[in-house]
Amino acid sequence: xxxxxxxxxxxxxxxxxxxxxxxxxxxxxxxxxxxxxxxxxxxxxxxxxxxxxxxxxxxxxxxxxxxxxxxxxxxxxxxxxxxxxxxxxxxxxxxxxxxxxxxxxxxxxxxx
Amino acid sequence: xxxxxxxxxxxxxxxxxxxxxxxxxxxxxxxxxxxxxxxxxxxxxxxxxxxxxxxxxxxxxxxxxxxxxxxxxxxxxxxxxxxxxxxxxxxxxxxxxxxxxxxxxxxxxxxxx
Numbered sequence: 001x002x003x004x005x006x007x008x009x010x011x012x013x014x015x016x017x018x019x020x021x022x023x024x025x026x027x028x029x030x031x032x033x034x035x036x037x038x039x040x041x042x043x044x045x046x047x048x049x050x051x052x053x054x055x056x057x058x059x060x061x062x063x064x065x066x067x068x069x070x071x072x073x074x075x076x077x078x079x080x081x082x083x084x085x086x087x088x089x090x091x092x093x094x095x096x097x098x099x100x101x102x103x104x105x106x107x108x109x110x111x112x
Numbered sequence: 113x114x115x116x117x118x119x120x121x122x123x124x125x126x127x128x129x130x131x132x133x134x135x136x137x138x139x140x141x142x143x144x145x146x147x148x149x150x151x152x153x154x155x156x157x158x159x160x161x162x163x164x165x166x167x168x169x170x171x172x173x174x175x176x177x178x179x180x181x182x183x184x185x186x187x188x189x190x191x192x193x194x195x196x197x198x199x200x201x202x203x204x205x206x207x208x209x210x211x212x213x214x215x216x217x218x219x220x221x222x223x224x225x
Contacts, residue, residue, distance in 0.1 A: 004155070033211045043156075043201065043215035056212045090155055094211050100146075101211065103155035 002026065004093050004104035012110045018079040021107045025072050025093030031055075032074040033101065034066060037088040046089075049074055078109075086111045114139040118202045118216035125192055126224050133187040133219050135176075135202035143204040145169075145178050145185040146213070150199045159187075159200070194223045 005024040013019050025032050033056075034046040045058040049068035066076040072093075078085055088108050092101040119134040137143065144163045148156040160169030165180035174189045185202060202216040 031211050033213075035213075042217045043203075043213075045212050045214070048211045050211075058212075092156075092211070100158040100161065101156075101213065103148075103157070105153070105155045 004091055004102050006091050006104035006107050008107060009105065010108050012112060013081050014112050015081055015083060017081050018077060019081060019109060020075055020077045021089055023074045023091030023104060026102055029093035029095055030072050031094035032068060032072065033092045034076050035090040037090060046076065081111045083111050085109065114204060114214045116202050116204055116214055116216035119219055122220040122222060124222045124224065127194055128191045131189040131192045133200055135185045135187065135216060137183050137185065137204050139204055141206065143206055146203045147176055147187050148201045148203060150201065156201065192223050194225050197221055197223045
């Protein structure tokens with residue numbers, strides 16, 4: 001069974017640009033969550049999608065947005081990038097019934 | 113709001129030593145508690161979990177007991193191996209919101225042969 005797949009794994013952007021990250025959940029998982037990991041703030045919840053609807057949202061500015069498609073794949077977008085957005089962005093999928101989160105390997109974003 | 117505080121690292125031990133990584137939490141209601149592990153260059157993997165008071169989660173020789181009276185979920189292992197070197201995260205989730213985890217700051221563990 002394939003795991004959670006995130007693309008791209010690494011990317012470099014400059015301030016003011018925007019970026020889109022992609023996440024393919026485990027087959028059969030309809031819930032996808034996104035987390036930001038930085039050395040200073042640690043792991044922080046960004047948002048969660050289920051059946052194409054955002055169910056929960058963390059405390060991040062509106063520059064951070066996401067969406068989920070009918071096949072459960074999810075994307076997150078960060079607009080007007082700032083240096084502080086440099087981070088590892090982790091996606092996790094969740095099975096239909098109670099169970100653990102399965103994390104991808106992450107997309108490492110560097111903003112110059 | 114909910115929060116998790118865990119022992120600051122880094123922690124360096126010799127192989128076969130006893131490991132304890134402390135974790136305490138603040139939460140309303142009755143959260144579920146987790147330990148996740150992150151190996152270099154990888155995402156997070158669930159190590160163990162407990163969903164109610166006095167539950168003991170265990171996996172790969174690691175154990176943690178959900179202590180409601182002390183709001184703690186300390187991670188222990190009797191004899192660590194070099195392959196246990198990683199970053200360990202304590203986390204909690206509210207009931208019915210299993211996808212929204214609140215993490216501690218992480219503890220980097222290095223095991224020397």
